[in-house]
Amino acid sequence: MTIDWRSKGFWSPDASRSPEQVAAERPSIFGGGFTWPLLVVRESAVRANIATMAAYCQRHGLEFAPHAKTTMAPGLFEAQLRAGAWGLTVATPNQALVLRRFGVERVLIANEILDPTALRWLAAESAAGWEVYFQVDSVAGVTAAAETGGPLRVLVELGHLDGRTGIRHLDELEEVARAVDAAPGVELAGLTGYEGQLPDQAGVDEFLDRMVAAFELLDKQDLLPPQPILSAGGSAWFDRVADRLGDLRTRARLVLRSGATVTHDDGFYREHTPFVRVADEGPLTAALEIWAQVLSAPEPGLAIVGMGKRDTPFDEGLPIPLEIRASGGPARAADGLRVSKLNDHHAYLAVDGAEVAPGDLIRFGISHPCTAFDKWRDIPVVDEERQVVDVLHTYF
Template sequence: MSTEALARLAEERVDHRFKGLPPDADGLTVGELTAQRRNLFTDGFATPVLALSAERLEHNLRLMETYATRHGLAFAPHGKTSMAPQLFHRQLEHGAWGITLAVPHQVRVARAFGIRRVFLANELVDPAALRWVATELAADPSFRFICYADSVRGVELMDAALEGATRPVDVVVELGAGEGARTGVRTEAECLAVADAVAATDTLRLVGVAGYEGEVPQADPERVRAWLTRLVALAVDLDKAGRFGQAEEIVVSAGGSAWFDSVAEVFAGIPELSMPVLKLLRSGAYVSHDDGHYRKVTPFNRVPEEGALEPAFRLWAQVVSRPTPEQAFVNAGKRDAAHDLDLPSAQVVRRDGVERPATGIEVTRLSDQHAWLSTAPGAELEVGDWVGLGLSHPCTSFDKWPLIPVAEADGTVVDYVRTFF
């Protein structure tokens, strides 16, 4: 099913739905356009256009595969970052255990493209979604699905919705990252109550514990490690109490994109339990990385000998107005560029096939369809120039572009990534 579904992506027709693509490509299939190997800069692509670096994308995939293997971690990258089935499968080819997702719609996309292991890093109490999950589990013995539970009430709602299901739904108790954090049980006593509620059902099976260390208040290495230590201790205590009796392995999972070095360090100390332990890391932003938020907080900055991720996105926009010597405007704005954490950064200017650093050029503001540029004295910038922008926070970059060219360093477009948001 996955091969057929991915093949159908190549059969989709290029048209007005996909911004930035060459207008003269309308009517071609994505596969036909890919075969033309057009150049991003000279073969009709229109600004603004977002591109992924083919080389950097591959580098990031290989680096995290190596990292997970080195530290004895299974890896379920958070697919909600990209919602791109082609990237899901490339991550699986690079050793991923499965894909992490956040809401039922995303799971439906993953299943449509043949993903067999899904970790839903969220509570799931919607009856319609739970019944759909039960149907998928019944129809496909190879499908594995795990989701969070953080309340007795939630367990009761799940049990009611799953009445009559032929396979139990696997759940992990979510340990909250502290007072004022997001979801998750706040105390170990409450965790035990949730585990007992799961054990009292025939529709659910407790298989482990999980959480998200990125929500630790005032996160720093010491606070993050302290929370991860609590998570491991919770798994040990629940195991000693026999709460994983129906499981085949014990899942212990954490790991966003900011603190996976701490996850690796603490998970290395998980003691031997009554059954094998699946140490499951869930970092997702690595696949494209970024030029803002994650570049500042990546664990590879703290442990440089592990390697370095490379920003794979670049948004190309064109200077459309230069009203004063201190100001310019390009034709990409909030509809095109991630802006929830940091503004884009001007990196390069391209004119007549020549690129140079965007020295003295700064993005100061975004309107819906414009980026405001401040230009220092002597900054070379003219109407018609292309400006390459680095983006922050890949989680809100992919969702703005339903079909993204993947370009090699010389501009040759070798693939197109389809997203589903």
């Protein structure tokens, strides 16, 4: 991994350095070695979030397999595993390949896999000793897995109406589980589901209660192994997972998959984290910020900032102005500023009662970390003085 002209945000037109060299220098992001926009990760916030989730899972008898697709950053994989994560979750075989190459010993793929090329690779890696699991929600998925000859471990997935993947009805769930039981080289390791798209607690609780009913059905039919995996939990409802599935912790390995918790955010997850409901169990702290420069103030009430859809997430809310850093002046709160829209490389800033001028730097919080990391190849990790102490590399 080399920091050079290919690394967005780092100003290295001629030189190249290793991340270790950058960290040893501890440069300030304001010292001339960086350009704007620039995404950074606050080290203290990440450490606190990882510790908070590790402690939460321990208190509630949960294993943690955080969704690595949020960051695809090996530096953060390692930090979560050191803190006691049972494994890591991914969404695709390509992401699983990245984790395999970085030596992650236990991986859940939260998807059905039908691609024979990927299935053959998974079977070969499983035969070589890798502990990897993926989901099935159809007999076709079981048949595709069996055609490799195995060995493959799968989780049957329960879904809900108007949701994403997953079997909608319990009788169909039993049918798929029986197909796994009969398939040579395919082993049923447990049951999984995803509640994160449901709009309210009542719907989430109802779905999780159906997961309990599904578990009891499969157990009664003697389709589950001695210590089955029971897995759920996005980043918005993991408290309900702990509450509704908790009675099964003596009969199953309960695995939580919340991925956005590692960095949290200043938008969607700030409002939807379970620690809003159970404040004494948290909190999480926003660890991602983007620094961008005001390029123009062409008319009253409007400023144009050099940051756009190529740089920041926008699918779960626009960036949130937090701080203004004027040239030669003290930092101040970004009161009276609001991002109204984004182009590819520009943000439109509505200005109401604030003073901003071309050249000012603005610190933005983001909403939805899962679509922030994929826009940056190399990301500085900074201390509270915005000195770089590490560099993350992403693999998207």
